[in-house]
Amino acid sequence: MVGLIGRLWNLQYKSIVKEASGKTLAVAKFFCVLHVTNTYLCTFALAYGPSMIPTFNLTGDMFLAERLSIKFGKVGPGDIVLLRSPESPRKVMVKRLLGLESHSVTYVVDPMNSDRCDTIVVPKGHVWVEGDNIYNSRDSRQFGPVPYSLLEGKVFCKIWPPKEFGSLMKSGMKDPDL
């Protein structure tokens, strides 16, 4: 009698374990697919801060960024890119690409205090990034051109807030006279 109960318990236990491990495997596979998509195809992120006003809000906008263009070298001036900060390796920032290697970039050095402009030729293997809000943005004007390998993605679509949903135009400069 005891042996029978023992055998029944074994059977139940085994089937529970089997079902649990099956479900865990399915969840693990799902997370793997999510991770691969995130790392190699397309990811979404939240950007906050004043440096990309008016393109992105101060309090935070969600957008989609794709990773294939960077790997194939299909980014150009005017694109909004995700890049790892050269000053804080754990931070990822969103800026607009203004110049590729060997491009000549003219920038306003300190727009809050003066109108002085400077021109620089972007060295080989580097890119020049600037925030759309040059009055309050820490970008290549402060830390210099950034190695191309620090680019992580190209932003192509804003998804939150809903009334600003849509693809981001190549030229972010909104002319108020239009």
Added chain:
Amino acid sequence: MRLLSYMGQWKSAAKEVLDRTAIVAKFLCLLHVTNNYLCSPTLVYGPSMLPTLNLTGDVVLAEHVSHRIGKVGTGDVVLVRSPVDPRRILTKRVVGMEGDTVSFYVDPMYGQTTVVPKGHVWIQGDNTYASSDSRHFGPVPYGLIQGKVFFRVWPPDGFGTLEQ
């Protein structure tokens, strides 16, 4: 009638091919994940790390965990993506972390000293006479470090950890 039996055979053959392909794909995925996030063997060659690494090529093991948790420090041999050519990966030694003062000689007669800026590292090849490194292209952002070399696998008489 024969057509039906052929279709049946084809279906089972296709199923077997798909199963085998799935196993191979899973193995490649596992290999890829291990290579990128754990440990990977790499062939390194060139004169810039003599005498630590040979000219004609060594196979070394590099681990990809330390640089993600900030455990890369002075004296480590690291794999770094070149700031000059994004497709190349260099093998150099970290000589200074952010905030360190580094003295170096580009020209044997003329020495310079710099402070490594925040978020950057100073890398130099052990063979300073034949190495293109931070003395030429400046300090490199920490985010470009891909891995830390800790072990040599080939050639067999160099098998073991790298000497400092």
